[in-house]
Amino acid sequence: MNFEYTEKSKELQARVDAFMKEHIFPLEYDYFEFTENNPWKVYPEIERLKKLAKDAGLWNLFLPEEYGKLSPGLTNLEYAPLAALMGRVIWSSQVFNCSAPDTGNMEVLAKFGTPAQQEKWLKPLMDGDIRSAFLMTEPQVASSDATNIETSIVKDGDEYVINGRKWWSSGVMHPQSKIYIVMGKTDPEAQRHVQQSMILVPADTEGVNVIRPLRVYGTYESPEGHAEVELNNVRVPADNLLVGEGSGFAIAQGRLGPGRIHHCMRLIGAADRALDLMCKRVAERTTFGKQVAQYSSIRQEIAKSRCDIEQARLLTLAAADKIDRFGIKEAKDLVAMIKIVVPSMTCKVVDRAIQMHGGMGVGQDTPLSGFWIYARAIRIADGPDEVHMYQLGRNTIKQHLL
Ligand SMILES: Cc1cc2nc3c(=O)[nH]c(=O)nc-3n(C[C@H](O)[C@H](O)[C@H](O)COP(=O)(O)OP(=O)(O)OC[C@H]3O[C@@H](n4cnc5c(N)ncnc54)[C@H](O)[C@@H]3O)c2cc1C
Incomplete structure (x- = not known):
């Protein structure tokens, strides 16, 4: 590239x-x-x-x-x-x-x-007039394997009836959140990857019950928030189905590729800011008669952070370039790599910045604690690290056996 x-x-x-x-x-x-x-x-x-x-x-x-x-x-x-x-x-x-x-x-x-x-x-x-949410994960099943999703979407005349329970539905709490894309099973008997469908559910439909907001490391992440949502005999017009029955997985593949580039680049931006803040901080404080920036251990942490960020940035740009030139399918290994590498990298770099800020680093006078919570949560959201490693490892072995 x-x-x-x-x-x-x-x-x-x-x-x-x-x-x-x-x-x-x-x-x-x-x-x-x-x-x-x-x-x-x-x-x-x-x-x-x-x-x-x-x-x-x-x-x-x-x-x-x-x-x-x-x-x-x-x-x-x-x-x-x-x-x-x-x-x-x-x-x-x-x-x-x-x-x-x-x-x-x-x-x-x-x-x-x-x-x-x-x-x-x-x-x-x-137009930015409304917000939305994506409801896939469910409390009662291990949702990192999306074939486990249990919510039912059943055709009834010219409507679909939806029953299930979702959680970690980001954005549901936002007052402007008006439309949800819900994933569930239209045919539990079909082949594993065509059981699921996606359907549009307006937030104000009868039977959509927001049970509670969820906190991430004690914070609400207001106003977007994350919620647990019950779908109790929710009826929507049959036209609200996206593409057709059984297309849920195919749609999810398309949704997550560019989304992961966005998450990873935002996290790289957070790490860039953490590096900037740590450099400024160590230049303005003195301990034991020496500027903190003069300590070799501090310089090593800063040097390692710079290397970590640049490695992650180049990998993410390579994934973006591959999507542009060859499509999401061809880029899937690189997208898995960035999802494995970048959130952990940001956690590490932000953690170093927090340490260099002393008490201030864990408080509200820098954006660092918010960055750390965001990066840590992304190691789980959109598929936990292990799942991406499991799939990347499988693909890599396959490629070496060709
Ligand atoms: C802040 C935040 C925002 C989120 N936003 C949304 C959203 O908007 N919409 C939505 O639908 N979901 C959302 N999620 C949910 C997220 O996508 C799921 O939490 C994630 O996919 C994991 O599913 P699970 O929680 O059911 O964990 P499980 O599937 O129960 O997995 C738990 C753990 O098991 C281990 N594990 C699983 N599989 C393997 C494997 N193959 N090899 C080794 N170990 C494994 C991993 O350690 C994993 O973390 C969000 C989550 C968070 C934290």
């Missing part, structure tokens, strides 16, 4: 960076303060910031060029460094309408939605 970014990407990187410096960094802690003290309320400045980003043309940048008119025309490789810039402030992606899980859901609707589904749900999502 060519490691030089295109002119278009470089120009957008400069604009996203300038936008963040002018509008987002100054509000970073104010946002944390507000959301901590006002659970499930939207930070009052968000809509103003979204309008500024939209007017500046920094909007929906994530949707790859293959989506034609819907897309601002970037490849995954061109968008990747923009996601890293956004990742420096944990809440900033929503300002550019580039935040999970909406990005994955928009991509599903753009790729698989009918014109009517797109008009009803994709348009308001792309």
Whole structure:
């Protein structure tokens, strides 16, 4: 691959960076303060910031060029460094309408939605007027093997009836969360990978009961949040099914490739910020008559962090490039590699930064504890590390036996 970014990407990187410096960094802690003290309320400045980003043309940048008119025309490789810039402030992606899980859901609707589904749900999502959630994981089964999912989706005349229990449904708590993509079984007797389907469920449908919000390391991650949700005889029109019965796995494959690039690049941005903060911190403190930056052990930790970040960045760019040029199927090993490598790398780098900040590192005066929680959770979300290693190991052995 060519490691030089295109002119278009470089120009957008400069604009996203300038936008963040002018509008987002100054509000970073104010946002944390507000959301901590006002659970499930939207930070009052968000809509103003979204309008500024939209007017500046920094909007929906994530949707790859293959989506034609819907897309601002970037490849995954061109968008990747923009996601890293956004990742420096944990809440900033929503300002550019580039935040999970909406990005994955928009991509599903753009790729698989009918014109009517797109008009009803994709348009308001792309305009930033509503938010969404993706409901796959279930409390009663090991959901890292998605064939275990038990929620039933049963045809009844011109409707489907849905019954099941979901949890870790990110975004459900957001007051603007209006549409869920639900995965469940339409045919439990079919061959394993065609039992599942995905269906659109409006959040206000009768029988959709939000049981409770879930905390991640004690925090609500408000206003998006994660929830446990009961689906009790939920009836939706048959037209709400995506593609057709049995397509759930095929859709999931398409959803997760670019989504993992986004998560990983945001995490790389968080690690970039942690490196910046640790360098500044050690240069301003003195212990035992010596600047902390002068200690060899500290310099080693900083050097290792820089190496770790650059290795992870290059691997992630290689995965983005492979998706662009050969498609998600061909890129699956590289996508598994980044999902294994990047969240752990960010945990490690952020942990070093926390240590170098002393007590301040675990408190609310830096973004470090939030970065660590985010990176740690991503080692589980979208498939735990072990599952990606299990599949990558299997593929690697196969390739060596060819
Ligand atoms: C912050 C957060 C946000 C999330 N957001 C969403 C969301 O929006 N929508 C959604 O549907 N889900 C979401 N999830 C759920 C997430 O995708 C699941 O938690 C994940 O897939 C694991 O499923 P599980 O929790 O059922 O764990 P299990 O499947 O029970 O696995 C538990 C552990 O078993 C071990 N294990 C499993 N398989 C193997 C293997 N092959 N080899 C070795 N060890 C193995 C691993 O250590 C694994 O972590 C989110 C989770 C978190 C933490």
